[in-house]
Amino acid sequence: MSDISLAAEGIVLERGGRAVLVDLSLAVSPGEALMLRGPNGAGKSSALLVLAGLLAPQEGRVRFTGADPDAPPFAHLHWVGHDPAIKSGLSVAENLRFWIDVLGGRRDRMGDALEAAGLAGLEDFDAGLLSAGQTRRLALARLLAIPRPLWLLDEPTSALDADGAHWVGQLLANHLAGGGLAVIATHLDIPFSGDSKTMTLIRAGA
């Protein structure tokens, strides 16, 4: 895993004529996690979308130092949002294998990832029939099956039970111990031991 650091400077974002992010700056280095907290509508998800390159900010920029210049620009990060990107009509294993192939992961890690996610035995089950929590676990299994240094997680523990939240905490701790970095938008406490900073966003214009 290459050492990547993330820095955002002076991000200004407007959506639908409303200022969402005003002069947001942040920096995350390897082995570090940044928790974005704040009330609903404070722009936590929007900040992650900007970092993932899915939203273009009006001002400011996001820089990744140490990223492979020949690789596609966002091939070093994982973004796990509210929409799980899981297809009904495909089995659990087919869904994960598809993303491993598309995102460039390793197929031999699939079994372990599914087991860690608590989905062992459900490989041939239609993913459309999974519960909300199981769907979220399957989405998070991508983090394990496809090693990437930067994780951008939007409410990773929502819909998860206590065990699941614990698993996410462990996942994060291992990731950070291996030199990875993470930015997590959450309003729930994630139980994990590791180096983390917290940044509280306030509702712009409030």
Place this chain on the structure above:
Amino acid sequence: MTAFLAILSRDLKLGLRQGGDLLTLVLFFVIVGVLLPFAVGPDRPLLSQLAPAIIWVAALLAQLLSHDRLFRSDFEDGSLALFRQASLSLDGLVFAKLIAHWLLTGLPLVVAMPVLALVLGLSADGFWLAVMTLLAGTPALTAFGAIGAAVTVGLKRGGLVAPVIVLPMSLPVLIFGTGAFDPARVGAASQALLLLAALSLVSMALAPFAAALALRISGE
């Protein structure tokens, strides 16, 4: 390459498992083709004269019906956002989706041609010509449809707007597709086929870039 094949096989798998969509498309194509003879009346010479136009209008309408689902489900379940982090560029992924979409919506029309040929009283030559023009022309329809689908994917009622964008672009395909049958001109068939093939190749090569650009913008 793995990513390309993964998209191709996933879309084919999904399309074939939800076989209802495929059947609806083919039935729609055949029904439009069967309806028009009823409207025209039992005049066989007139009917076989109109046959090329009927076939191509039916094909165009059937294709329009199918475009909306090209990107919509990927947009709604968040897959499209993840494609941006893929090991392959979005253009490449869209190209794979286009090929899968044509195999699922263009090829079945060709397969259903014998039924239409029978209803419309096409000669054997006319049947083969229709098959050839559909094979050469429908990829262009898929390509234009993809641009329309990509532009409107962020709109809730995009399915109604897309045809307005797609239809004008599809006119050349319609003109050459039916022009191939013109008995008055020598060599009309081969010329039209070549032009259709050229149109399909160029549009299939360029549409992924246009559609990917539109998807990047409408994803915001």
